Amino acid sequence: xxxxxxxxxxxxxxxxxxxxxxxxxxxxxxxxxxxxxxxxxxxxxxxxxxxxxxxxxxxxxxxxxxxxxxxxxxxxxxxxxxxxxxxxxxxxxxxxxxxxxxxxxxxxxxxxxxxxxxxxxxxxxxxxxxxxxxxxxxxxxxxxxxxxxxxxxxxxxxxxxxxxxxxxxxxxxxxxxxxxxxxxxxxxxxxxxxxxxxxxxxxxxxxxxxxxxxxxxxxxxxxxxxxxxxxxxxxxxxxxxxxxxxxxxxxxxxxxxxxxxxxxxxxxxxxxxxxxxxxxxxxxxxxxxxxxxxxxxxxxxxxxxxxxxxxx
Ligand code: ADP
Numbered sequence: 001x002x003x004x005x006x007x008x009x010x011x012x013x014x015x016x017x018x019x020x021x022x023x024x025x026x027x028x029x030x031x032x033x034x035x036x037x038x039x040x041x042x043x044x045x046x047x048x049x050x051x052x053x054x055x056x057x058x059x060x061x062x063x064x065x066x067x068x069x070x071x072x073x074x075x076x077x078x079x080x081x082x083x084x085x086x087x088x089x090x091x092x093x094x095x096x097x098x099x100x101x102x103x104x105x106x107x108x109x110x111x112x113x114x115x116x117x118x119x120x121x122x123x124x125x126x127x128x129x130x131x132x133x134x135x136x137x138x139x140x141x142x143x144x145x146x147x148x149x150x151x152x153x154x155x156x157x158x159x160x161x162x163x164x165x166x167x168x169x170x171x172x173x174x175x176x177x178x179x180x181x182x183x184x185x186x187x188x189x190x191x192x193x194x195x196x197x198x199x200x201x202x203x204x205x206x207x208x209x210x211x212x213x214x215x216x217x218x219x220x221x222x223x224x225x226x227x228x229x230x231x232x233x234x235x236x237x238x239x240x241x242x243x244x245x246x247x248x249x250x251x252x253x254x255x256x257x258x259x260x261x262x263x264x265x266x267x268x269x270x271x272x273x274x275x276x277x278x279x280x281x282x283x284x285x286x287x288x289x290x291x292x293x294x295x296x297x298x299x300x301x302x303x304x305x306x307x308x309x310x311x312x
Contacts, residue, residue: 002044003268006073006125007035008146009134010049010106011064012083012099013056023086026292027060030133030165032069033254033293037261037283039068040300043268046070048122050105050112052080057105073121075114080105099169110142110149119145123152127264131163132197135180136170143180150187162188163260164210166197177201185210190267192260194222214238218273220263220280222256230259230280232273241277246285254293259284262303269305279303 009031015023031047038045047069051057053076060082061071083101090096101107109118122128128150135143150160162184171177178201185191191210198206210219211233219233227243262283266276282301290299 003126004124005035005038005043005045005127005129005264005268006048006122007031007038007045008048008109008122008128008130010083010101010104010137011047011060012085012101012104015084015086017086017088027056027063027082028253028293030131030163030254030257031129032064033257034129034131034163034261034264035069036064036067036294037258038265040297041261041265041283041303041305043261043265044070046073046125048073048109048118050075050077050080050107050109051082052076052105053078054081057082073118075105075109075112075118077105077108077112080108082106104137107137107139107142110138110145115145119149119152122149123156123158125153126158127161127268128153128158129161129163129260129264130184131165132177132181132184133165133167133170135184136167136177143183147183147187154189159189160187161190161192161260161264163192163256164194164197164201165256166201168200174201182209185213188213188217190218190220190264192220192222192256192263194256196224218267220260220273220277222259227281227285230277232277234273237273239274239277241274241281243281243285246289249288251291252288255284255288257293258287266303266305271305275304279305 011029011032014026014028035045035047083104085097085099088096193210202209214233221231223229227245229240229242231240259280263276263280266279286301
C-alpha cells in the first residue's frame, strides 16, 4: 500500500489588493502548499484541517481535490468560515499581510466537535507533517491533543515531521512559542528548521535548540545566504548541500514548503538524505522562479525520486 501522509494546518482565503482598491481572491497556507506539492510528486497525501459550510470552503475543497490532495479528513463545522488575509502592496512594492483568523474553523480541529474522530484517523497515517504555524492555531489544549496524537502515530510505527515556520503574530508571546517549538522538536522524527526562524525565536544560539536532537532524529537545517545551503544530519551523517543559483528569483513564497515536500517525497521513495535535499533545492528553485505559491504544472521539475533498481 502507498505510504500515506497527513499534512495538518490551515488554508486561508487570500485577497490581494490592487492599486485601484479591488481585491483578487485566492487561497493559501504553508502546510497546504506542502500537501499540494507532495500530491504532484505522486505521494498519497491528505490535508487535515477544518472548514466551514460556506461557498469558499466548498471551493477550497474542490481545488485541493483537483490537485490530487485527499480531503477525507477535512472536518466541516456548520456556521463557521475559513480565516482570511489581505495582502497590501505599498508604492515601494513592499507587501504587508493583514489577518482575520481568530474565529477560523481550522483552529478547532483538535478541540471542537469531531476532534476525537480526527485524532483516531490521524493515528493510522505513516507520516504526519505539521509546522510552527499549525501549532500556533490550536492553543495549549489543542497542542496537547496534537502531541498525544503524534505519540499514537509513532506507537503504530508512523513518523512525525515538524517544520519550524515561525510567525510571531500567531503567538500571544514569544515564551509560548519557544516552549511549543521545543516540545514539537523533541517529539519529531524529522525536523525542517530554518536558522533564521531559530534565531528569531531563541536568539543567536538558536541552532543549538535543534542540533541537540542530532542522532535521535533526522534534521534538515536550512541556512540563509544566496543561494542557501542546507545541512542534513541523519544518524552519524552531517552533510551540507548547497542550492544551485536561480537565474531570477521572482517570489520566494512557498520556497520552504515546496522544499519540504520534495525532501519527504524523496525520502519516502528511499533516496538518502543528501539526495533528498538536492530534490528539495530543485523544486524550491523552480517555485521561487514563479509568482505565487503554486507554480504551473508544466514548470514542475522532473525530480529523480525513484531509487536505482528500486534500492535505497
Ligand atoms: P522559507 O523562508 O520559505 O523557509 P528558505 O529561505 O528556507 O524558505 O528557502 C527554502 C529553499 O528555497 C532553500 O533551501 C533553497 O532550496 C530555495 N531557495 C531559497 N532562496 C534561494 C535562492 N536565492 N537561490 C536558490 N535557491 C533558493
